[in-house]
Amino acid sequence: MKSLLATGLNGLVGSRFAKDFENTYEFDSLDVRDEKQPTDITNYDQVLERFQNSDATHIIHLAAYTDVTGAWKQTDDENGITYKVNVTGTANVIKAAEVTNKHLIYVSTAYVFDGEKKELYTEEDAPNPIEWYGKTKFLAEELVKKAQCPWTILRIDQPFRSDTFEKVDTAHRIMQGIKDGSLYPQFTNHFFGPTFVDDFGKVIDFVIRTNTTGLFHASSGESWTDYDFAVAINEIHNLGGEIGKGDLEVYLANSERPYQRNTAMSNEKISKILDFEMMSVKEALEKVE
Ligand SMILES: NC(=O)c1ccc[n+]([C@@H]2O[C@H](COP(=O)([O-])OP(=O)(O)OC[C@H]3O[C@@H](n4cnc5c(N)ncnc54)[C@H](OP(=O)(O)O)[C@@H]3O)[C@@H](O)[C@H]2O)c1
Known part of the structure; x- marks a missing residue:
């Protein structure tokens, strides 16, 4: 099996990828929780040692502070955990990849955009993050783009997977909310581009197999409102719930934290080169357990 260096394999996205590709890759996981070899990406020496001791040609970098x-x-605290993990941690991963000449695959987010565009975001659109998580992911992207090693950036949005996981994803949160009657009214004017994690893992594998480099949007390429997404889950799974309608503008008027109105992205650039077809969101929702 091929060795693969990885960060963030305990997370929502990474753990599904690790499970689906356990027979394809021998994972060399940089994991803070590992009892034998705990590796904190904010510690460059620890990261470098792991890279130097690995014969992997690629590193998939998923670790992030995602709250x-x-x-x-x-916000603006460069000593805070968000900046340290997302920016300093990524800088360490980049440096180690440069020193050991490995191909770096960095997973980023649609939150690098301000959300004001009315259409799907493309790779040509200029990022303009409006909150600290998005800003730190953007700063890390900028570092990756300057890396002196092969690099790939894969942006995703609101990932959901077919199985349940300890960190509850958007689809399972809505499904549970419909079942127990606790679902808030869903925005009819907030747009996002759900990413089916089971398919996204195949995109990561494709990038590794084909040594694809550059910046790509790897979400579903579809635009959904929260309301339509909840209605689809309700119908596809015959849950018989009542979905209330909410207004993002009312929410924003009462919320201090900025929230992007639209994070749906076009996936045309990557779809053109993939050697498999990603599922539609409706097909993916049918797989959700
Ligand atoms: N979830 C989303 O809505 C979303 C949307 C767009 C993009 N993304 C991006 O997709 C990637 C994966 O997200 P996710 O939702 O799977 O994240 P997640 O569930 O929050 O998992 C984050 C992972 O990062 C690890 N980690 C955190 N700090 C670390 C450190 N200092 N050193 C080493 N590892 C560390 C965590 O390890 P422990 O579990 O051991 O702490 C965990 O495995 C991230 O880069 C995120 O920015 C996520």
Whole structure:
């Protein structure tokens, strides 16, 4: 099996990828929780040692501080955990990849955009993050783009997977909310581009197999409102719930934390080169357990 260096394999996205590709890759996981060899990406020496001791040709870098509200409370704090993990941590991964000449695959987010565009975001659109999590992911992207090693950036949005996981994804949160009657009214004017994690893992594998480099949007390429997404889950799974309608503008008027109105992205650039077809969001929702 081919060795693959990885960060963030305990997370929502990474753990599914690791499970689906356990027979394809021998994972060399940089994991803070590892009892034998704990590796914190904010510690360059620890990262470099792991890279130097690995014969992997690629590193998939998923580790991040992903609590957007928690990050917002640290706005502009370069000593905060968000900046340290997302920017300093990524800088360490880049440096180690440069020194050992490995291909770096960095997973980023649609939150690098301000959300004001009315259409799907493309790779040509200029990022303009409006909150700290998005800003730190953007700063890290900028570092990756300057890396002196082969690099790929894959942006995703609101990932959901077919199985349940300890960190509850958008699809499972809505499904549970419909079942127990606790679902808030869903915005009819907030747009996002759901990413089916099971398919996204195949995109990562494709990038490794084909040594594809550059910046790509790897979400579904579709635009959904929260309301339509909830209605689809309700119908596809015959849940018989009542979905209320909410207004993002009312929410924003009462919320201090900025929230992007639209994060749906076009995936045309990557779809053209993939050697498999990604599922539509409706097909993916049918797979959700
Ligand atoms: N979830 C989303 O809505 C979303 C949307 C767009 C893009 N993304 C991006 O997709 C990637 C994966 O997201 P996710 O939702 O799977 O994240 P997640 O569930 O929050 O998992 C984050 C992972 O990062 C690891 N990590 C955190 N700090 C670390 C450190 N200092 N050193 C080493 N590892 C560390 C965590 O390890 P422990 O579990 O051991 O702490 C965990 O495995 C991230 O880069 C994120 O920015 C996520």
